[in-house]
Amino acid sequence: MNVQRVEFLGLPVDLISLEQTLELLSTWASDATSRKTVVTTNPEFIVQCQSDKIFASDIRRASLITADGIGVVLAGKKFGFAIPRATGVDIAKGLMQKNGSGLRVFFLGAKPGVAQKAAELCQRDFGIEIAGVQDGYFKPEEEIEIAKRILESDTHLLLTGLGGGKQERFNQAHLAARVSVGCGGAIDVLAGEAPLAPQWIRNIGFEWLWRIVKFQRWQRGLRLVEFAILTLSKSK
Numbered sequence: 001m002n003v004q005r006v007e008f009l010g011l012p013v014d015l016i017s018l019e020q021t022l023e024l025l026s027t028w029a030s031d032a033t034s035r036k037t038v039v040t041t042n043p044e045f046i047v048q049c050q051s052d053k054i055f056a057s058d059i060r061r062a063s064l065i066t067a068d069g070i071g072v073v074l075a076g077k078k079f080g081f082a083i084p085r086a087t088g089v090d091i092a093k094g095l096m097q098k099n100g101s102g103l104r105v106f107f108l109g110a111k112p113g114v115a116q117k118a119a120e121l122c123q124r125d126f127g128i129e130i131a132g133v134q135d136g137y138f139k140p141e142e143e144i145e146i147a148k149r150i151l152e153s154d155t156h157l158l159l160t161g162l163g164g165g166k167q168e169r170f171n172q173a174h175l176a177a178r179v180s181v182g183c184g185g186a187i188d189v190l191a192g193e194a195p196l197a198p199q200w201i202r203n204i205g206f207e208w209l210w211r212i213v214k215f216q217r218w219q220r221g222l223r224l225v226e227f228a229i230l231t232l233s234k235s236k
Contacts, residue, residue: 001027003064008079009046009234011056013072014065017084021066022094028063028179029095029103029156035175037062037168039182040088042069043227045164050230058168066091068184071227078235088183092159092190096126099156104129106150106177108170109136109161110187118191131155136162147174161187 001024004015028034039062049056066086076083105128107115115133131153158177160167171180188194
């Protein structure tokens with residue numbers, strides 16, 4: 001599958017729909033020699049990368065970069081690009097639903113106990129095989145051992161929920177799974193610990209506002225304002 005990659009605001013993004021993403025990643029996951037990384041980018045990532053060049057480099061090196069946040073989709077329109085949306089949660093759920101028992105999944109991230117809960121619920125709901133679990137509260141010196149566990153378990157899909165920057169760095173540094181997806185808070189959602197916005201709010205693209213208000217993530221609100229200012233200034 002040939003995927004077009006475009007660039008604006010200093011970072012690339014791929015023009016690929018959710019359905020195409022699931023097809024492509026399923027193909028990669030079935031290949032024992034595959035070592036692919038996926039970034040699900042959002043406005044916060046773009047703002048962070050204006051000053052964090054290592055983060056920007058890790059994103060550029062990814063095998064696939066999808067638009068997670070609606071802000072990326074809207075900003076793309078300002079620069080003349082029709083960017084489909086494929087969120088970390090939708091990719092994770094879609095791949096497990098599509099591949100079922102043929103998919104070995106490792107859950108990395110979130111608070112202690114949450115990854116285990118997510119793994120058990122996904123095994124129940126989608127029939128996937130659990131390759132392993134690890135919470136996100138590990139020491140830096142434990143990272144190599146964790147990557148070794150992922151590699152030795154022949155993980156088809158690694159869901160890395162360590163937060164923007166850290167999860168991309170881990171995936172790119174170790175290439176421990178056939179497909180490694182930086183999925184943000186998807187593990188919390190899969191565990192039932194963080195609810196998604198109601199579908200009607202998601203349909204109109206206002207889940208970002210719903211999350212800011214519901215979880216009082218005011219710092220995120222400030223970053224979105226910064227992203228809006230950046231987009232307007234660069235698109236003139």
